[in-house]
Every structure is written in C-alpha cells, then in structure tokens.
Amino acid sequence: METMERPAGKPIVIARGGASAEAPEHTIAAFEAALAEGADALALRVRVSKDGHPVVFGHATLERTTDGRGPVASLTVRELKRLDAGGWKGPRFGGQRIQTLQEVLERFRDRTRFWIELPDGAAAGSGTEERIVSTLEIYEAVERSLVQSADREALGRVRALNPAVPLGALWSAGPLDAALPATGTAEALCPAVEVLRAADVEAIRAAGLGCYVWTVNEPALADRLVGWCVDGIVTDRPGLVRARVGRL
Numbered sequence: 001m002e003t004m005e006r007p008a009g010k011p012i013v014i015a016r017g018g019a020s021a022e023a024p025e026h027t028i029a030a031f032e033a034a035l036a037e038g039a040d041a042l043a044l045r046v047r048v049s050k051d052g053h054p055v056v057f058g059h060a061t062l063e064r065t066t067d068g069r070g071p072v073a074s075l076t077v078r079e080l081k082r083l084d085a086g087g088w089k090g091p092r093f094g095g096q097r098i099q100t101l102q103e104v105l106e107r108f109r110d111r112t113r114f115w116i117e118l119p120d121g122a123a124a125g126s127g128t129e130e131r132i133v134s135t136l137e138i139y140e141a142v143e144r145s146l147v148q149s150a151d152r153e154a155l156g157r158v159r160a161l162n163p164a165v166p167l168g169a170l171w172s173a174g175p176l177d178a179a180l181p182a183t184g185t186a187e188a189l190c191p192a193v194e195v196l197r198a199a200d201v202e203a204i205r206a207a208g209l210g211c212y213v214w215t216v217n218e219p220a221l222a223d224r225l226v227g228w229c230v231d232g233i234v235t236d237r238p239g240l241v242r243a244r245v246g247r248l
Contacts, residue, residue, distance in 0.1 A: 011225065012040035012232040013241050014115050016215055017058050021236040024065060024089040026056045027096040031108060037239030038246075041113035041232070043214075046101055046132060047072040048119065049080055054101035054131050060120070064088075066098070101132065105139040114141060115168070115212070115234070118149040118158075129157045133165060146212075148190050155186060168212060176200050180207055188212055188231070193221060201228045219244055 018030025019037055031042055044056045050073060062068035066083040068075070077100060086096025105114070116136075122128040136142045147158050148168035155167045168188035171179035172195060180189060180203075188210035191200070196213055204211045214234035216222055222244040225233055235241045 009229075010245050011230050012113075013038060013238050013245060014041040014043050014212065014214075014232050014234040015039035015238040016043045016234050016236050017045070017056075018042060019236070019238055021217065024086040024093050024096055025058050025236075026065075026099065027086050027093070028099065028107070029086060029093055029096055031104070034238045035108075035112055038242035039112065039238035041115055042104075042108065043115040043117070043234050044101070044104065045117045046119060048122075048126070048128050048131065049077045050074055051076040052127070052131060053077045054128075054135055055080060056099050056101055056104055101135050102139070105135065105141050109139050109141050109144060112144075114145040116145055116147050117170075118147065118151065118154050120151075122151075122154060129154060129161060133158060133161045136165065137162065146188060148188075152181065152185070155181075159185065168210070171195060176203060180204070181209070183208075190214060190234075193225070198228050201230055205229075216241060 015034035017025030019033035020030050023030035023033045034042060045058050046054045047057045049055055057072050061071050065088055066085045068083040080098045083098060084094060085098050086093030119128060136145055142164050146166045146168050148170055149155050150170040158165055158167060167186040168190040169181040169186045170190050172192040189204050190212045193213050193216050201211055210231040212232035212234060213225055213230050216233050216235050217237050222233060222241045226245055233241050
C-alpha cells in the first residue's frame, strides 16, 4: 500500500500541521513550506464546523492560533473563514485562513500524503467519521492517507465505512501490550516519542504494524529513530528531520 512505503528503507518525514515551527500551523503557508523542505506527508488534525464541514485545525478552540474565540464547532465554515489564522505567528502571515479538508485535499492530493487525526471525543452518532471518509473518497485520497486516533471505537467506525482506509492507533501512555491494536483493526501504531523504546519498535514490527513516531524536533532524537528503523517521523521541523534522514 502506497501509504506504508518507506523510501530506500528510511523513515518518511511527516510535517505536523505543515512546517509549523516556521509558519502558522494548518495553513497553506505551513503546508507549502513543509513540501518545499522535503516532507513526504502532512499531518492534519480535523475538526467539524457548526454546519458539519471537516476543517483542518490543531485545537478544539480558536484563541490560540486565530483572532477568534470559542470552540471551532460553534462557528460555521463561513464564520471560520473570516478569521485570521496566521497573524499570531508574525505580520507576514496575516490573512492566512482556516482550510477545509476538502480544500487541502484538492490542492495537495497529487503532491503528498496525509496523516489525518480524528477529533477527540466525537460521539458515535455525530457523523464525523462519515464526513471525513466521504471527503477522502470524493477526492480519491483514500490510498494516500492514514486516519489515526487514540479512540479505538472511532477507528472501528472508519473501518466499517471503508475498509480500504489505512488506520493508525495513537499511543501516548501505558504499556505497549495495552496499546497494540487487535489483529486486523489497524495498519500502524503511532507512538509519542516519549514512550517509545528500541524494543518496542521491534515488537510493533513483529505485530505486522507500521511505526510512525510523534513529535520529533531534535536532531539527536531523529538520529536515534532512524537507527531504530521506524517507518515515519512526525515533526514541526520537516527540513531538519529531512536533513537527518538523508544524512544517515
């Protein structure tokens, strides 16, 4: 499957929200910068607007990275589009807008791959997974994407909607044995770098799963993970990680 390939046996570089150390996360500026720096994929957090549209946005509320206030889910797409999502990072990014998942796929689907994180706490009847899966299907991005979540029930709903969508289970705490997804329920385990050890990578691989590690911004950590033969590294600094992957 295309999503799972590692070029020349080295980990792929996955830009979290784009090149978010340099440009405002989840904006066109950050996505374009990430691809210019050699990222292989874009990691997107997806939220759902008041009127039911998936938008790419890093936080449940707006204050941190826009000039708006309140939950993302309290505004319609039109209202979200009026917000400045870039000025907080510096004057040259003023006017960057929140993007819908549709807009991101339409612009970038022929240029990269996508790691899509489901929103936290989406209720089973909310239709969130249906909207995300249908958007991937419409833009023929299923095989270029991996949908990830810490919520195994949410991943199960995605699998029921379209078994071809690659899935990744997020792991941020607790023992590996408890984090490993049941056979056939996911293609990857996506651990936080803080919980991962070399022996864990071997166990993840023995379980037939890909290993995509987040969030790595230090050269020494990137070097270590390359040595452990992980499948991918999620980073705010894709240029730095690309240089380390290419150097080793």
